[in-house]
């Protein structure tokens with residue numbers, strides 16, 4: 001079903017189904033409206049794009065066929081008006097594909113004739129009628145001169161086509177080279193070309209450069225014609241860079257990308273040298289579509305395994321940005337084929353063919369002459385059938401239409417000679433003076449001739465080794481309602497998933513199986529043929545090209561709306577310059593910094609095998625932070641605390657040379673680097689559960705390659721960051737079940753799930769709970785001469801530890817999430833503006849003790865002291881911290897508080913930063929501004 005999520009959900013969610021149906025109804029009304037309008041003004045110019053093309057190519061619609069029930073139309077129209085109160089408008093759609101639906105042939109300096117191009121993509125998109133569509137692409141010809149280019153642009157404009165002019169060299173490198181010699185075979189599981197000299201490597205590189213350049217040229221043309229609100233639909237493997245190029249122009253463009261070929265298993269995609277760049281570029285699109293669920297699944301798994309991103313039931317997530325991935329099986333305009341059978345010209349063809357092959361069963365193959373179509377395998381299977389069934393020798397004929405394609409690519413040239421050779425041999429072996437078993441045509445047929453051929457066929461033979469969908473099988477079914485012929489279909493064509501129940505499915509590599517299927521099909525009783533045909537016919541006539549395109553575009557529109565809603569839940573990016581300015585304007589600052597994934601250097605891409613595992617597992621301070629951190633730590637007006645889940649030795653190793661506070665194990669241990677470690681652990685912390693949890697972690701570590709666990713004094717963490725993502729996730733699920741049903745079922749522990757980790761810690765251990773004890777210690781040990789008036793708290797913290805962000809917030813109403821702050825931002829206010837400075841100024845003179853935050857100095861300091869000896873109980877972060885004299889430690893105005901989540905999309909923090917790299921850049925700015 002179109003629009004299926006890649007995870008195989010059986011249908012679109014119910015509310016969306018309802019809306020889709022409503023929209024479909026509106027479109028129907030819209031169609032009727034347009035038809036009335038066009039007929040009434042006799043304005044043929046506004047005819048649909050598709051008909052414009054067909055007129056020139058004899059793909060004509062029989063007169064009177066477009067007529068409709070005018071009365072019903074007007075009724076529907078009024079209905080539509082009532083419901084909508086306005087005429088529904090056609091959405092502008094820019095279809096961008098390598099090839100325009102027409103190829104141009106030059107007739108003179110400034111004159112051109114246009115011919116329709118063959119191929120599934122063209123056939124499918126010709127059926128798309130519901131949009132104000134323009135097609136942007138290459139006209140299949142080199143036009144070096146301006147006169148020629150202008151004349152061609154003009155001729156194409158009449159067909160609503162816009163040319164992208166690619167010169168010969170680009171076509172050679174981009175189209176023949178990177179597209180058809182590298183991506184095409186790879187995506188069809190034929191592997192990459194083998195190199196035998198370094199020059200080949202260099203030429204791959206130049207082909208890749210040309211590919212990027214060509215994509216940029218397409219993007220330039222799209223940009224030139226784009227109008228706000230347009231939907232831009234990019235097609236196929238030729239244009240994998242296009243979504244990225246377009247979003248670079250305009251992030252608001254609605255961009256969809258659809259792949260017409262298979263997307264191979266991630267193990268195949270992994271072999272491509274430019275694997276990551278291509279995936280990332282496609283992910284810039286809002287919606288990514290494939291013909292089948294399998295292709296979508298492969299794509300998502302390539303993104304998780306190769307890029308280390310998160311695959312969700314909706315698609316792929318990268319730092320909060322979701323690219324939706326779904327299956328949209330293409331269809332054909334079945335009506336057009338059914339109608340064509342009534343056209344006199346087609347009837348004549350049918351009559352001729354019947355006479356020509358009377359007394360023989362007709363088998364048919366229609367393919368571009370491409371390696372993926374399995375033409376040699378098909379012919380060999382036919383040979384085997386003839387060999388084993390002499391009685392059929394003069395009773396069956398195989399008509400093979402092999403449309404020449406990509407003739408400049410050497411592999412295709414080789415295939416042509418190979419096929420000719422096999423056909424010649426078989427015809428020599430089984431032919432007679434009056435008849436040959438195989439009629440092989442190296443050319444394309446016009447639409448009418450093709451329809452006639454489909455109609456007279458007894459058995460259609462599709463033996464693709466891999467095929468995105470294969471529309472020939474659909475077209476055959478559409479033309480078979482009277483004959484009810486049999487379809488033999490490769491299980492490796494996307495069409496096998498939709499026509500599998502009615503067709504005879506075969507493995508094209510198994511010549512014996514295909515040969516016996518030919519026998520089965522030729523001898524099939526009429527009732528079985530009827531049943532099988534009916535099944536396929538129902539599918540082909542109800543899953544049309546129109547539905548496919550409408551569903552894709554409507555999903556794209558939905559995706560954009562959903563993304564906007566999601567964005568509202570996400571805190572805004574940190575306004576770095578404001579944060580720096582406020583830092584400079586303050587007298588006493590506190591910087592609370594996370595460590596892992598905040599200050600650490602990048603490690604090798606997760607999921608990639610063969611790296612240095614030991615090195616990856618060591619957390620290291622980002623080398624570019626060393627100097628800036630020193631500057632910040634040495635500033636007398638600044639106190640820096642690193643709060644981490646890591647144990648003491650990790651923090652010592654990384655920070656011993658700085659003048660800094662270290663809070664290890666989520667604040668359970670604390671030291672200024674100038675002093676000793678002290679524990680803030682509460683008395684009687686029950687750790688009896690540790691051994692049994694450790695056993696479970698050991699068990700899973702042994703069975704999950706590249707996972708590891710860390711045994712800390714107050715917690716245990718099992719980490720699968722470097723393991724295979726999917727396997728790691730499955731193991732984590734299993735591990736949790738073991739924990740819940742076993743060792744911790746009665747223990748006072750919290751299980752904290754990270755994106756690639758599972759942590760077990762004593763109840764109540766969180767960074768937020770630790771922060772007031774940390775502050776107490778800082779106050780106690782350091783002579784702070786004035787209250788803290790600037791706080792920056794920045795980190796990639798687990799959800800449970802995000803209470804550290806809210807510690808410094810006033811107690812806000814229930815709806816005080818970052819989302820509500822974001823709403824305030826949307827309404828024109830910055831999040832911090834929502835609180836007056838009074839809200840957060842904490843009891844300086846005891847007078848403004850808003851939200852009851854004023855702390856009793858003695859309490860706080862006692863708490864700090866007690867915690868040395870483990871003598872304190874847990875205290876909530878709501879307790880305030882004040883000076884001995886009773887004045888507040890904090891004098892924090894709302895706009896001087898910056899809480900920042902790193903690499904997260906949903907957070908309690910006020911702001912976000914994308915990654916540790918962004919944190920590094922920001923801290924460098926802060927340090928630079930201090931020194932200057």
Ligand SMILES: O=P(O)(O)OC[C@H]1O[C@H](O[C@H]2O[C@H](CO)[C@@H](O)[C@H](O)[C@H]2O)[C@H](O)[C@@H](O)[C@@H]1O
Pocket residue numbers: 099118119120121122124236260261330405406467468469470471
């Ligand atoms: O433009 P060419 O290089 O001559 O190739 C013709 C087209 O071949 C491919 O078609 C695919 O699209 C069909 C419709 O979705 C699908 O049924 C088929 O399985 C695919 O092979 C190619 O993807 C197109 O871009 C080409 O235009």
Ligand SMILES: O=c1ccn([C@@H]2O[C@H](COP(=O)(O)OP(=O)(O)O)[C@@H](O)[C@H]2O)c(=O)[nH]1
Pocket residue numbers: 117118119120121123124366367368401403443444445446450469470471472473475
């Ligand atoms: O002589 C021909 C033979 C084929 N086709 C069209 O080419 C398309 C082939 O599409 P398919 O999905 O089967 O494979 P592709 O060639 O796109 O890989 C079908 O729509 C055919 O009607 C055509 O126009 N003329």
